[in-house]
Amino acid sequence: MDKPVVFRDVINDPVVISEELFKDRSKGGFKVLKADREIYLPMLADTIKDPAEIWLTWVQGKDKVRLCKRYIAVYKDIKGKVGGYAVFDLIDDVWQGTTAFKPENMKYLDSMREGTLLYVRK
Numbered sequence: 001m002d003k004p005v006v007f008r009d010v011i012n013d014p015v016v017i018s019e020e021l022f023k024d025r026s027k028g029g030f031k032v033l034k035a036d037r038e039i040y041l042p043m044l045a046d047t048i049k050d051p052a053e054i055w056l057t058w059v060q061g062k063d064k065v066r067l068c069k070r071y072i073a074v075y076k077d078i079k080g081k082v083g084g085y086a087v088f089d090l091i092d093d094v095w096q097g098t099t100a101f102k103p104e105n106m107k108y109l110d111s112m113r114e115g116t117l118l119y120v121r122k
Helices: 034-049 106-111
Strands: 005-008 014-017 053-060 065-077 080-091 094-101 116-120
Touching: 034 065, 034 080, 034 094, 065 106, 080 106
Parallel strands: 014 094
Antiparallel strands: 005 014, 053 065, 053 116, 065 080, 080 094
């Protein structure tokens, strides 16, 4: 991805889609190949475009507390339910993508459902 792209989500908030979604901040480099994330990229894109839920919550970071939006989606594959998860943090007044991945289990998604529920797909 050469340049960041601004996308309007289902609640019409602008969010920045950039390679930051795929970077490992602690180790440097890209994490897109970690845990087979590359095969789930279309699903993760759909999680942002058409989430089942969007949650708004405060998260304690290393240096400060941040406001973050959590996009959650649930899909079915041949093994059963699969979750999609994407997070955007409010940084310098802009919603910037910080991670997107397929959690190992649905319990993880349940644990991310906290704060204020902004959107539920009907």
